[in-house]
Amino acid sequence: MRIGIDFGTSYSAAAGVVDGTLVHVPFGDQSQFRTAAYFPRELPEGDDFELTPALEDEVLALVRTSKRDQDRALRDHRQRLAQAARPNNQADRLAIPEPVVQSDDALTQQAVNTIRRRWLQEQHAREITARDSLSSAQFGEGAIDAYIDDPRGRLFQSPKSMIGFKLLPGVQEVVQTVLTSILSHIRITAQRHLGQDVDSAVVGRPVHFKSSMGAAGDEQALSILRDAATAAGFDHIDFLYEPEAAALDYHLRAADRHVVLVVDIGGGTCDLCLAQAGGAQDFVPLQSWGDATGGGDVDYWLNLLRFMGHFGRNIGTSPNHIYSEAAMVSDVVRQTTFKGYDFSDYAPPYRERLLALQAEANTVRVARAAEQLKIHLSTQAEGAASMDYIEPGLGATAQQPDLAAAASFFIARLDRLLETVQSAPFPQPSRILLTGGGSSAPYVAQAVQARYPGVALVRGEPSLAIVSGLAKAAAM
Numbered sequence: 309m310r311i312g313i314d315f316g317t318s319y320s321a322a323a324g325v326v327d328g329t330l331v332h333v334p335f336g337d338q339s340q341f342r343t344a345a346y347f348p349r350e351l352p353e354g355d356d357f358e359l360t361p362a363l364e365d366e367v368l369a370l371v372r373t374s375k376r377d378q379d380r381a382l383r384d385h386r387q388r389l390a391q392a393a394r395p396n397n398q399a400d401r402l403a404i405p406e407p408v409v410q411s412d413d414a415l416t417q418q419a420v421n422t423i424r425r426r427w428l429q430e431q432h433a434r435e436i437t438a439r440d441s442l443s444s445a446q447f448g449e450g451a452i453d454a455y456i457d458d459p460r461g462r463l464f465q466s467p468k469s470m471i472g473f474k475l476l477p478g479v480q481e482v483v484q485t486v487l488t489s490i491l492s493h494i495r496i497t498a499q500r501h502l503g504q505d506v507d508s509a510v511v512g513r514p515v516h517f518k519s520s521m522g523a524a525g526d527e528q529a530l531s532i533l534r535d536a537a538t539a540a541g542f543d544h545i546d547f548l549y550e551p552e553a554a555a556l557d558y559h560l561r562a563a564d565r566h567v568v569l570v571v572d573i574g575g576g577t578c579d580l581c582l583a584q585a586g587g588a589q590d591f592v593p594l595q596s597w598g599d600a601t602g603g604g605d606v607d608y609w610l611n612l613l614r615f616m617g618h619f620g621r622n623i624g625t626s627p628n629h630i631y632s633e634a635a636m637v638s639d640v641v642r643q644t645t646f647k648g649y650d651f652s653d654y655a656p657p658y659r660e661r662l663l664a665l666q667a668e669a670n671t672v673r674v675a676r677a678a679e680q681l682k683i684h685l686s687t688q689a690e691g692a693a694s695m696d697y698i699e700p701g702l703g704a705t706a707q708q709p710d711l712a713a714a715a716s717f718f719i720a721r722l723d724r725l726l727e728t729v730q731s732a733p734f735p736q737p738s739r740i741l742l743t744g745g746g747s748s749a750p751y752v753a754q755a756v757q758a759r760y761p762g763v764a765l766v767r768g769e770p771s772l773a774i775v776s777g778l779a780k781a782a783a784m
C-alpha cells in the first residue's frame with residue numbers, strides 16, 4: 309500500500325488510509341518520533357589517526373598547493389605595490405592589504421588537519437554502514453538518550469537540515485545511510501501496524517530545503533531522499549509540498565468554501581500555502597511559498613545568546629565561530645571540527661568549560677536544554693537550565709526579552725515571507741491555519757496577526773495536519 313510520510317527536521321510521522329479510515333502509525337506511545345538515529349558502534353577518534361605513506365603524500369601535495377597559492381598572492385602584491393609606487397598613487401598604496409604568509413610548519417599542520425578530518429569521516433562512514441551497526445540502530449528521542457549514555461557511538465539529529473548543502477564525499481555517504489535507516493524504520497513500523505505490505509509513499513517536502521546552493525540544493529535534497537527511499541524498500545515515491553498537504557487535510561474537513569492560508573512552522577523551515585478549500589467543490593491550491601528558517605534557528609540563537617556566554621563567547625579574544633560550531637549539533641562536520649580544537653591555551657574558567665563541552669555528548673545536552681528552555685518560555689515569563697554536567701552549579705537563565713532576541717532573526721524572515729504572500733495576485737484568505745510544532749510559540753501568532761489583522765486564526769493538530777494530508781493524498 310501507499311502511505312504518507314512527514315519526514316520532518318525535528319519530528320517524523322507516517323499514516324495510511326485503511327478501508328476509508330485514516331490511521332496514524334504509532335512510534336512507541338507517540339504518533340511521531342524525533343528525527344534522530346543512533347549507531348552504537350565505537351567509532352575511531354582523531355587520536356587514532358596515523359599518517360601512512362600514502363596519506364603523507366597527500367599532505368605534501370596539499371602543502372605544495374598552499375605554497376603555490378601563497379607565492380602567487382605575494383607576486384600579485386608586489387606587482388600592485390609597484391604600480392601604486394608611481395607618482396600620485398600614494399592613497400592606493402595604503403589601501404593594498406599585505407597577504408598573510410604562513411610558515412612551512414603552519415601549512416603542514418593545516419594540511420594534516422584537513423587530511424585527518426577527511427579520514428575520520430571515511431572511517432565513520434565505514435563503521436556506520438556495517439550491517440551489525442545498522443541493525444542495532446536506535447531512533448527517536450531514545451537515540452539522543454542512548455548517545456548521552458554512551459557517546460562512543462554516533463548520533464545523527466535532523467539529517468534533513470544537511471541534505472541541501474554541498475557535502476564532502478564521506479559525509480554524503482553517511483547521510484544517505486542515515487536517511488535510509490530512518491525511512492526503513494518508518495516503512496517497517498508502518499507495515500507492522502497497518503498489517504499490509506508498504507511499498508510506496510507520498511513524502512512531504514518543504515518548498516525550499518535549508519541549502520547553500522539555491523535551487524540546486526533542493527534538487528540535491530530530493531535526489532538524496534529518493535535514493536534513500538529506494539534503498540529503504542520503497543518502489544515508488546512522490547513528493548508533495550508540506551503546507552499543501554496540510555491544506556488538503558483542512559479542505560476535507562471544512563464545511564464551507566473559502567480561501568485559507570496554511571502557515572506551517574517546523575523545526576527547519578516555514579512553509580505557506582494559499583488554497584481555495586472547503587465545501588463540495590474541489591481543492592484548489594493557489595501557490596506555496598517557503599523560507600528555510602524554523603524553530604531550530606530560534607534554539608540556535610538562544611543557545612548562543614544565553615548558554616555560550618558561559619563558555620567565553622563575546623568575552624576575551626576567542627573566535628565566535630567555535631561557538632556556532634558547538635551549537636550546530638545536527639551538522640556532523642561542524643561538530644567534528646569543534647571537537648578537534650585545542651583549548652589548552654584558553655584562560656580559566658573557559659578552558660575547563662570548553663574542554664567539558666567537547667567531551668561526551670555535552671554539545672547535544674546543551675542544545676537540547678536550549679530547545680526545552682525555548683518551549684518553556686512559550687508559556688512562562690522566565691526559565692533556567694542546569695549545566696551541572698559541565699561544572700557543578702553552572703546554569704543558564706532566560707527571560708522573555710531573551711526569547712524575543714533569539715527569535716528576532718526568524719520572525720523577520722517569517723514577516724518578509726508573509727509580505728510576499730500578501731502582495732501575490734490572489735484573493736486574500738478569510739482563515740489562517742497555524743500548524744507545525746513551532747506555531748505554538750506566541751510570537752508566531754503575533755507575527756501572522758500583525759500582517760492579517762482581523763483574519764480568524766484556526767489551530768489544527770500542530771504535529772499531525774501534514775501527515776494526515778499526505779496519507780489522504782496517498783490514498784487518492
Ligand SMILES: Nc1ncnc2c1ncn2[C@@H]1O[C@H](COP(=O)(O)OP(=O)(O)OP(=O)(O)O)[C@@H](O)[C@H]1O
Nearest residue numbers: 316317318319574575576577603686744745746748
Ligand atoms: N510549545 C512550543 N513552543 C515553541 N516551539 C515549539 C513548541 N513545541 C514544539 N516547538 C518547536 O517546533 C519545532 C518542531 O516542529 P515540527 O515537528 O512541526 O517540525 P518538523 O516538521 O520536524 O520540521 P520541518 O517541517 O521544518 O522539517 C521544533 O523547533 C520545536 O522546538
Ligand SMILES: [Mg+2]
Nearest residue numbers: 316550574744
Ligand atoms: Mg514539518
